[in-house]
Every structure is written in C-alpha cells, then in structure tokens.
Amino acid sequence: MNDAKSLVRGKKNYHHGDLRDQLLEAVRELVEEQGPDFSIAEACRRAGVSTAAPYKHFRDRHEIMRGVVLLAMDRMRRAMQAAADAWPAGDPRRIAGLGQSYVDFARAEPGLFRTMFGATEGHEDDKALTRAGDETCRIVEMVVAEHLGVSPDDPEANLRAYALWCFVHGHSFLCLDAKLPSDMSLIDEGMLMRMVGDAMLPA
Amino acid sequence: MNDAKSLVRGKKNYHHGDLRDQLLEAVRELVEEQGPDFSIAEACRRAGVSTAAPYKHFRDRHEIMRGVVLLAMDRMRRAMQAAADAWPAGDPRRIAGLGQSYVDFARAEPGLFRTMFGATEGHEDDKALTRAGDETCRIVEMVVAEHLGVSPDDPEANLRAYALWCFVHGHSFLCLDAKLPSDMSLIDEGMLMRMVGDAMLPA
DNA sequence: CTCTTCAAGTTAGCATTGCTTACATATGTT
DNA sequence: AACATATGTAAGCAATGCTAACTTGAAGAG
Numbered sequence: 448m449n450d451a452k453s454l455v456r457g458k459k460n461y462h463h464g465d466l467r468d469q470l471l472e473a474v475r476e477l478v479e480e481q482g483p484d485f486s487i488a489e490a491c492r493r494a495g496v497s498t499a500a501p502y503k504h505f506r507d508r509h510e511i512m513r514g515v516v517l518l519a520m521d522r523m524r525r526a527m528q529a530a531a532d533a534w535p536a537g538d539p540r541r542i543a544g545l546g547q548s549y550v551d552f553a554r555a556e557p558g559l560f561r562t563m564f565g566a567t568e569g570h571e572d573d574k575a576l577t578r579a580g581d582e583t584c585r586i587v588e589m590v591v592a593e594h595l596g597v598s599p600d601d602p603e604a605n606l607r608a609y610a611l612w613c614f615v616h617g618h619s620f621l622c623l624d625a626k627l628p629s630d631m632s633l634i635d636e637g638m639l640m641r642m643v644g645d646a647m648l649p650a
Numbered sequence: 651m652n653d654a655k656s657l658v659r660g661k662k663n664y665h666h667g668d669l670r671d672q673l674l675e676a677v678r679e680l681v682e683e684q685g686p687d688f689s690i691a692e693a694c695r696r697a698g699v700s701t702a703a704p705y706k707h708f709r710d711r712h713e714i715m716r717g718v719v720l721l722a723m724d725r726m727r728r729a730m731q732a733a734a735d736a737w738p739a740g741d742p743r744r745i746a747g748l749g750q751s752y753v754d755f756a757r758a759e760p761g762l763f764r765t766m767f768g769a770t771e772g773h774e775d776d777k778a779l780t781r782a783g784d785e786t787c788r789i790v791e792m793v794v795a796e797h798l799g800v801s802p803d804d805p806e807a808n809l810r811a812y813a814l815w816c817f818v819h820g821h822s823f824l825c826l827d828a829k830l831p832s833d834m835s836l837i838d839e840g841m842l843m844r845m846v847g848d849a850m851l852p853a
Numbered sequence: 854c855t856c857t858t859c860a861a862g863t864t865a866g867c868a869t870t871g872c873t874t875a876c877a878t879a880t881g882t883t
Numbered sequence: 884a885a886c887a888t889a890t891g892t893a894a895g896c897a898a899t900g901c902t903a904a905c906t907t908g909a910a911g912a913g
Contacts, residue, residue, distance in 0.1 A: 497892050567827050610846050617820030624767050643813050646849045
C-alpha cells in the first residue's frame with residue numbers, strides 16, 4: 448500500500464507517505480552543498496512540505512542530523528568492508544585499500560564526512576552513534592590483527608590500528624579543508640599510504 | 651589617548667574605543683563554549699554594544715571568524731615552536747613534544763581547534779590563512795628534517811613530516827569528537843606518540 | 854575657540870530561521 | 884459507518900544576520 452502511494456506521489460496527497468526518508472535525503476543533499484549548518488526550512492521546500500512537518504518525525508534539528516549521520520556511517524562502513532573484501536586475507540593491499548576507501552569517502556562526500564565527525568552537539572553520548580563508530584573501527588582492527596597474525600583483541604595490534612585510523616582521518620580532514628601544506632598539494636597519495644602502512648605494520 | 655580612553659571605559663563612552671579586539675575576544679569565548687555556530691548578537695551583548703556595531707569593523711560573520719581563527723593559529727604556532735625549542739636539536743623528544751603540543755592545544759581549546767580546521771566557508775582561498783598554516787607546518791618539517799639529518803626541503807622528510815601531522819591531527823579530532831573507539835578511551839597517549847614517532851622516523 | 858569632517862556608535866527594521874500550538878485530513882480498525 | 888491515530892497545514896513567536904538612516908564625539912583646519 449505504501450508502494451502504491453509512493454507511485455501516486457505528486458497527486459496532491461495530503462499525506463506525503465514517505466516524508467521521513469525524503470527529508471533525510473534532502474538534508475543529506477543540503478549538508479553536501481552547504482555543510483552542517485543546513486536549513487530545515489530549505490529541506491522542507493525541497494521535500495514539498497510545510498516547515499512544521501519535520502517535527503512530526505524528529506524532535507529537533509539535532510535528531511534530523513543524527514538520522515543523516517547514521518545513514519552516512521552505515522554507507523561508509525559498507526564501503527570500507529567492501530574495500531577490505533577486495534583482497535584476500537593477509538594481502539598487504541588490504542590495508543592500503545581500506546585506508547584509501549576511507550579517504551575516498553571523505554573526498555566524495557566532504558560535507559557529510561565533516562558533519563559525521565564534527566557537529567556532535569545534540570548527541571554527546573548517543574549509543575547508536577558510538578556503536579556505529581565502533582563497528583567501523585572493528586573492521587580496521589580485524590584487518591590489522593590478521594595482517595600481523597595475532598588475535599583481533601591484541602592490544603599492540605589495536606594500538607597500531609588506531610594509529611592508522613588517526614592517519615587517514617587526519618589526512619582526510621586536511622584534504623577537505625584545503626589545509627594541506629602548499630608544498631604537499633600534489634603528493635602521490637598511494638605512495639603516502641604505502642609508506643605509512645609499511646612503517647606502521649612491519650613485516 | 652587611546653590608553654586614557656581605555657581606562658575610562660565603562661563611563662558611558664559613546665565610542666567604545668577597542669571594539670574590534672573585544673569582539674574577537676568575545677567570539678573566541680563563544681566559539682569555545684558553543685562551537686563555530688556562535689551568535690554575533692551574543693558577542694555584542696558581551697562586549698556591551700548594539701548588534702549593528704560589529705559591521706563597522708567586519709564585513710560579515712565570516713570575516714569575524716577569520717579574525718578569530720588567525721589569532722588562534724598564531725597562538726598555536728607559538729605553542730608548537732616553544733615545545734620544539736624545549737629540547738635540543740636532534741633530541742628525539744623534540745618530535746614527541748611537538749606532537750604532544752598539537753594535541754594539547756586541541757584538547758585545551760577544542761572549540762577553537764575545531765573552528766580553525768572546520769568551517770572554511772567564507773575563506774576558501776585566503777592568503778593569510780594558508781600562509782599561517784604553512785608556517786606552522788614548516789616547524790614540523792624543520793624538526794623532522796633535522797632529526798633525519800637531511801635538508802628541510804628533502805621530499806622524503808617532508809612526506810614523513812606530513813604523515814606525522816596527519817596522525818596528530820586525526821588523533822586530536824577523534825579525541826574531541828569522542829569518536830575514539832571505546833576500547834581506546836584510556837590509551838597511554840605518550841606510548842602511542844612514541845610508537846608512531848619510532849615507526850615513522852627510523853634511526 | 855569654533856567649524857567641519859568622519860569614524861564609530863545607535864535605533865529601527867527586514868527577511869529568515871527553528872520550533873510550538875492549534876487545527877485539518879487521510880488511513881486503518883473495529 | 885464511525886472513530887482514533889498518524890501525519891500533514893497555517894499562523895505565530897523569539898532570535899538571528901545584516902542593512903539603512905540617524906547620532907555622537909574626537910581630531911584637525913582656520
């Protein structure tokens with residue numbers, strides 16, 4: 448029935464039928480265009496509803512942002528998992544690919560990326576968010592541990608995994624903010640990743 | 651005369667006399683308290699002027715932000731330089747200290763730190779800003795090159811310096827955003843820094 | 854000392870925003 | 884068919900960024 452309604456959308460349905468999702472999508476676009484200071488009113492315009500409608504689905508702007516961020520984190524996690532799965536276990540290219548997928552996501556959707564890790568205003572201790580972050584992190588820990596041939600709970604391995612995470616995270620932000628030292632603007636990213644990977648994960 | 655006026659401030663001077671600087675200071679506090687979405691109106695209240703006054707000194711909120719960021723970057727650069735100078739040239743502790751000073755600044759003034767590197771909205775190609783960034787980066791490059799015993803323009807050294815920068819930058823942001831993987835919340839930061847330093851700058 | 858000038862304040866106001874309250878309508882259940 | 888509920892609208896509030904037009908007072912010229 449919802450499917451039927453979706454098809455008829457546009458025919459002056461009083462009830463939108465899919466507002467929650469379409470709002471999230473509209474906000475995602477806005478965030479991508481203008482950064483995290485998106486305007487709810489503008490999102491409403493794009494979804495074709497009144498400015499009061501969102502508050503039937505979300506408590507306030509923070510909760511909207513939370514929804515957008517959760518979706519984005521899920522997409523990013525899947526992208527990273529796919530990148531890791533692209534190489535067989537133990538292959539050193541797994542790690543480089545994993546890091547590259549992180550940076551690629553940041554560059555492909557800079558507004559979202561910045562929003563995911565910036566603006567933690569409304570949700571300081573959000574369980575779903577921290578859990579999503581942990582799951583993503585777990586991917587890195589697994590791959591690193593596997594590469595080092597130790598348990599995924601090995602503290603040393605996890606420390607190295609975290610260091611690698613810091614590196615790609617920092618590199619991503621510096622790229623986005625165009626805060627790259629000007630003599631670095633045309634670095635060979637692959638070479639950089641390889642160098643760091645080799646340094647952090649000795650054979 | 652300006653000094654005289656400054657002393658008398660509070661005695662209903664029509665002309666404030668020091669508004670530009672006091673606005674920047676008020677905004678700095680606000681950014682620290684509430685992040686980059688500070689309210690100009692609130693800053694005006696704190697400086698004791700009308701909400702229209704700032705526009706005699708700044709074109710818009712982006713220009714205000716720019717002023718605050720420039721001051722912050724200067725402070726941070728001096729802190730880093732001081733940290734580097736705390737150890738003699740060649741001492742490996744110079745690098746650890748430099749990195750630590752970066753993270754310390756981020757933790758001590760999280761709002762400012764986030765604002766410095768986030769919100770690049772109004773100033774995409776600001777010369778003063780990129781130059782300030784480059785100068786700070788130069789400190790790291792110098793120390794790293796010195797440690798490796800090569801020229802400060804050595805590409806290999808600069809790549810390693812950049813990798814280290816990425817690492818501390820990423821770690822800082824992850825700390826601020828409390829996006830640390832939960833099993834990492836009580837890491838020994840000194841150990842982490844040492845590990846990364848050793849890995850990236852082999853003897 | 855007075856006159857003029859101009860930087861640096863003010864007040865008033867506009868358009869926009871986030872969010873609330875009260876009302877309207879469609880949908881699914883009984 | 885009637886009702887309850889979910890989901891939309893309309894109207895309105897206080898706050899915001901910014902502008903326009905007016906006011907003030909300090910500094911320099913005669």
